[in-house]
Amino acid sequence: MNHAWIDGRPGSEPEAVAAAAALIGGSRLPVVTGLATDIAGIRAALGLARIAGAVIDHQASAAIYPAVTAIRDSGMMIGAPAEIRRRADRVLIVGDAFATSPDLPDFLFRHEPDLGKATRGKREIRWLGGPESSADIPGAIEPVVCPADGIADALAMIRAAAAGHRFGEGPIAGEQAEAVAAWMKEAGFGCAIFAVAGMDELAIEMLAGLVFDLNAETRFTSLPLFGPGQAFGAALAATWTTGFPLRVGFGRGFADHDPDLHEAGQLIASGEADLAIHVSGLAGAASPEPEWSGRLPVIAIGGGAASWANPPKIRFDAAMAGRDHDGVLHNERFGSFVPFAATQTGTLPRAADLLAAIAAALGDVTTGAAA
Template identity: 60%
Template sequence: MPLVTGLATDMAGLKAAVALARIAGGAIDHAASDAIYPLISAMRDSGMMLAAPSEVRRRADRVLVIGDDAFADAPDMPDYLFAEAPDLGLRTRGAERQILWLGAGDDMPDLPETVALHGIDCPQDGLLDALSTIRAEIAGHRSGKGPLPAETVRFVAEWLQEAAFGCAIFAPASLDSLTVEMLAGLVFDLNAETRFTSLPMLRADQAFAAVQATTWSTGFPLRSGFGRGYADHDPRLFRGDRLIASGEADLAVHVEALAGADAIEPAWFGDVPVIALTGGEEEWAHPPTIAFTIATAGRDHHGVLYDARFGSFVPVDATATGEASGERPTAAAVLAAIAAHLGQNTAGAAA
C-alpha cells in the first residue's frame, strides 16, 4: 500500500502522481489537505458556488464575512478586494461596497476607507446556528432561539437579499464542514432572487489545486485509493498520516517541488521507507530511502499552477536562467517513468 503525498507540484506533476497511485494500487493525499477538508467535504456533499477574487473585487457590492479570522491566512486579500469600488455590472458599477462581518472579533484587519463596515458579534461555535437561522428567515420558515437576536436575523436576511452581486467570504480551516455546507446552502438560496457567490480564503491553495486535479482524473477528491483496481474515496480511510500511523501504508512517495514553498519534513519521515522528489536543498532529519533531485516548478521550468487571486490555473514561466536550470528532470517526468516501469513489471507478472 504505497501512499503518494506531498503533491507540491504543478499540474503535470499532479496528473502524474494520480497515474502513479492508480497503477501502484496505492492511496493519494496532499500534505496540507487538513486545512481545506471542511471545504472539500461541503463541496463533495452538496456543491458550492465559488468566485474568483478578481471577480469579487470588480463586482461585489455586498460582502458577508464569516468568522473573526476569515483573513488570517490571506492578510493581503482585503486590500486587494476592497481598495476600489465595484466597476463592473449595471447595478454594481460605482456602488458603495458594504461589508457585514458575522462573528467579528476585536482584531479585525484594517479595511480600506472606501467600504462601509458593520460588525455583528457571534461566537465561533455559534456560526452554524446563526447561518441556519438566517437561512430560515430568508425561506420564510420559523426557527428556534439562536445566538443572534431575532431583529438582527431579520436585518441580515434583508441586507443579503438586497445585494445586486453578493459574496460570502470565509476561511475553511477555521470552520467545520457542516458550517461550510450551511453557508453553501445559504448562497444557493440567495441566488433564487439575486446574484450571490462565495470565496474561501485558502491557507493551502495548492492543496485545493490537487483536489481539483484528482477529481478531474478520478471523479473523486483527495483521500482516495486504488487498491481495488479503481478509484475509491474515503476521507478517513485514505487520510495519509493515518495510513502511515496504522502501518497500512508501507511506502511513501513524497513530492515537494514548488517555487516559494517551504519544504517541511513530515513528522512520519523515518516511520516508513520514503521515495522523495524534492529540489535538493533540504536537510533531512530522517533521510529518504531514495531521493530524486528534481526541477522546481515555476523556477526551473515552466508549469501550470494554481493562482489564488485568479481563482484558477495559470501558466507560470520559469524564473531561473542558464544551463543548470534545465538539467534536472521535472516531477512529472520522474513520476511517469516510475509508473511506466511499474506498469511493465505488472504486465509481465500478469502474463
C-alpha cells in the first residue's frame, strides 16, 4: 500500500524523502509546524529544523503563549494533578478552566484530600469567573461572580488584599476580594486552577504572583491546563533541547528564540517563509487544513492532508501516535510525560522516522552542495 505522494502522484518512500530534502535544501526560509505528535516526533522535528536552518513553531502555540511567557519571564509554581487530588483542601478555579479538559474535574475532586494538613477537613472550592453551571464538578462550589474580561483585575484585588495593601474598586466587591484572600491564606495546601487559553499574560502573571505570595505563610500551587495537541509538551522538549521554548529559528546557525519574529503563521502570511513542513501525527486530534494552505509549497507528514483543498507538494501518511505505535506523550492528568502503548498494529512509518530520514537526506544534499 502506497503512503507517499509527490505532486499528487504516488511514489516510493525513498523517492519522496529525497524530493522533500531537495525542496528544503532549495528553500530560503522553511518553517516546521503542526507538531501534533509524540515526543520522538517533536525531537525529530527539532533536529530537522536545525539542519535546515528553519523556524519551528507549534500550530497551537498562540493559545498557550501567554502562559509560556509568564513562566519564562516570572516563573510559576506548578503542582502535579495527583498531588492536588490528595492534598488540596482549598481550590480556586479561575475562568472556564475545564473547557478543553472536561474529564479532569472528576479525577481531581471525586477523591477527598487525605494527605498532610488537608486531612483536617474536606476540600473547599471557589470559582472565580466560572460558567453559570458547575453541575458536572464534584463537590460543593462557591461561585465568585466576575466577567471574563475582569479576571486580571479581580486577581489583582485578591493579591493586594492578601498582602494587606490598599486597592480600589474593581469587577468584584472589595469585601469579596478580602474574603477570598483570607480563605486562600488559611489553606493547608491550596491550588489555583486555570486554562491558559482563556487568560491573557497579565492575568496569568498576576495569578502566579499571588501563589508565590501565599507561600510565605502556607503551601499553595497552581495547575495550568494547556489543552490537547501537545503544544506544551513541544515547548518543554524545545526548552531542554535548545534552551528556549518554541518559536525558535536556526537560520543563524544556532538556536535563536523570538516569540514575535518566529511565529510561523506570520512568516507565512508575510511571504517571508517559502516552504512549510507540517507534522500531524496524533491519534484523536483533529487535523484541519491550515488556514495558510495554498500560499506556499507544503511537505505534509501525518493524517488528514489527503482531504486538503490545496494538496501538499509532498505528502507522507504516517502512523498515529497514541494508536499505531508505542511512544511518549505529555499527559495533562499526570502533569508530565508518560509512555503509551499501541492499541492497534499497522505498517505505516512513524512521523519521527520520516522526519529523521528527511534530515539525513538533507544532510547529504547540503554536504554534496558544499563539496
